[in-house]
Amino acid sequence: MSEPKRITTPLTDETVKDLRIGDSVLITGTIYTARDSAHKRLVEALDRGERLPVDFNGQIIYYAGPAPAKPGRPIGSIGPTTSYRMDPYAPKLIANGLKGMIGKGNRNEEVIAAQKKYTAVYFGAIGGAAALGAQSVKKAEIVAYEDLGPEAIRKLEVEDFPAVVVNDAHGGDLYKEGMATYQRS
Amino acid sequence: MRKLDVKEVTAAVRQLCIDANVYLGDDVVKRLKQSLEREESPTGREVLKKILENVDIAKEDQAPLCQDTGYAVFFVELGQDVHFTGGDFSEALNEGVRQGYKDGYLRKSVVSDPIERKNTGDNTPAIVSIDLVPGDRVKIIMAPKGGGSENMSEVKMMAPAAGVEGVKDFVIDKVRRSGANPCPPVVVGVGIGGTFDKCAQIAKKALLREIGSRHPNPFYADLEAELLEKVNKLGIGPQGFGGRTTALAVHVEVHPCHIASFPVAVNMQCHVSRHKEIIL
Numbered sequence: 219m220s221e222p223k224r225i226t227t228p229l230t231d232e233t234v235k236d237l238r239i240g241d242s243v244l245i246t247g248t249i250y251t252a253r254d255s256a257h258k259r260l261v262e263a264l265d266r267g268e269r270l271p272v273d274f275n276g277q278i279i280y281y282a283g284p285a286p287a288k289p290g291r292p293i294g295s296i297g298p299t300t301s302y303r304m305d306p307y308a309p310k311l312i313a314n315g316l317k318g319m320i321g322k323g324n325r326n327e328e329v330i331a332a333q334k335k336y337t338a339v340y341f342g343a344i345g346g347a348a349a350l351g352a353q354s355v356k357k358a359e360i361v362a363y364e365d366l367g368p369e370a371i372r373k374l375e376v377e378d379f380p381a382v383v384v385n386d387a388h389g390g391d392l393y394k395e396g397m398a399t400y401q402r403s
Numbered sequence: 404m405r406k407l408d409v410k411e412v413t414a415a416v417r418q419l420c421i422d423a424n425v426y427l428g429d430d431v432v433k434r435l436k437q438s439l440e441r442e443e444s445p446t447g448r449e450v451l452k453k454i455l456e457n458v459d460i461a462k463e464d465q466a467p468l469c470q471d472t473g474y475a476v477f478f479v480e481l482g483q484d485v486h487f488t489g490g491d492f493s494e495a496l497n498e499g500v501r502q503g504y505k506d507g508y509l510r511k512s513v514v515s516d517p518i519e520r521k522n523t524g525d526n527t528p529a530i531v532s533i534d535l536v537p538g539d540r541v542k543i544i545m546a547p548k549g550g551g552s553e554n555m556s557e558v559k560m561m562a563p564a565a566g567v568e569g570v571k572d573f574v575i576d577k578v579r580r581s582g583a584n585p586c587p588p589v590v591v592g593v594g595i596g597g598t599f600d601k602c603a604q605i606a607k608k609a610l611l612r613e614i615g616s617r618h619p620n621p622f623y624a625d626l627e628a629e630l631l632e633k634v635n636k637l638g639i640g641p642q643g644f645g646g647r648t649t650a651l652a653v654h655v656e657v658h659p660c661h662i663a664s665f666p667v668a669v670n671m672q673c674h675v676s677r678h679k680e681i682i683l
Contacts, residue, residue, distance in 0.1 A: 287508070294508050295461070295466050295467045295469065299471070300554065302584065323643070342583070345586035346586045347469075350460050366522075368522070392644060392645070393643050397637065398638065400443065400640055401636065
């Protein structure tokens with residue numbers, strides 16, 4: 219595994235363009251959680267021409283719904299949820315300035331095309347390693363859609379959050395390349 | 404006839420929900436360690452190390468292994484000589500889920516209506532299968548089931564002519580198409596036979612078997628070994644980043660079926676292969 223690249227949010231086009239599939243990264247700064255129901259609401263708001271409750275310009279959305287925090291902890295266990303369910307919504311958010319997504323699993327062609335067109339990156343985090351995942355989250359607060367419970371939008375302050383570049387802004391796909399490398403007949 | 408207060412069911416279920424979500428079985432940990440030794444991909448090894456590190460952190464912090472603490476799925480073997488007292492068994496079991504998910508700081512992941520999608524707030528209702536068995540004991544198995552891997556599962560009503568080769572093609576293709584989505588390395592539960600619903604249920608029960616165990620019938624034990632080898636040649640690897648470890652195990656369960664039918668089910672399970680049991 220290559221030496222991890224340290225990146226901070228918000229992301230610039232330059233930072234995003236520099237990332238290539240298979241790169242390990244450590245993310246520091248603010249990121250936002252949003253998953254199924256929050257995405258539906260965000261895109262419905264955009265369709266109505268409304269302002270979003272959060273300015274995602276240059277930001278990263280983490281597809282995650284954490285476990286409840288124990289007293290004294292900023293957050294409970296947290297890890298990525300499967301990303302394809304957000305595919306119908308992601309291109310619209312990317313077109314509106316979103317620069318990064320963290321999740322797990324394949325994206326469709328529309329998302330990958332939007333990433334190329336608007337310079338955005340998709341990171342994979344380790345699904346199921348959520349007690350470990352909570353350790354890089356230093357602060358968390360609900361900033362929108364509180365009624366959605368685990369699906370509310372949370373603003374997280376993360377330090378050295380580990381992820382791997384799965385789809386870069388150049389059309390690369392780690393899942394395809396990784397599988398091709400290790401496939402045996 | 405043995406009397407059993409349903410309060411005991413509530414208390415036992417509460418603890419099962421917490422323990423199943425915090426402690427990974429020794430069999431899974433052992434297989435993860437073996438996989439780490441064999442994994443060729445550097446990224447794959449890194450992922451497996453983090454997965455093993457997560458097991459220790461969860462234990463130490465008394466925190467759930469995965470934020471998706473699952474749908475609360477139960478298999479109950481109910482001795483026919485047991486007489487429940489003090490209330491309704493089903494309500495007592497659901498009360499245990501309610502308490503376990505609250506007290507264990509576990510995520511509530513159930514919506515009351517599949518279209519309206521409003522969270523029930525306490526992770527109930529549980530899904531419970533009850534088998535009536537001889538004796539005066541009650542065995543309760545709790546298996547929290549995450550959505551990511553469950554979504555990659557499938558039932559196929561095949562033609563009997565498809566035979567065992569049809570089963571192999573279906574299982575391997577299913578794992579290939581699932582890719583990184585179900586959080587590999589996965590455990591693959593395969594149900595063959597029964598009815599549409601029965602084969603799905605035995606596929607899920609297959610996930611409860613100890614990793615490293617073999618089907619008692621040598622034909623199906625060989626099928627499990629062959630499927631595991633073929634699945635691990637797909638190259639998907641830990642988290643889909645490429646590698647040798649796509650599955651930790653393939654478990655097959657079979658059931659008699661109709662002369663016209665050949666149902667096959669694949670129930671996918673992520674590496675956080677959780678289940679705990681108790682006998683009351």
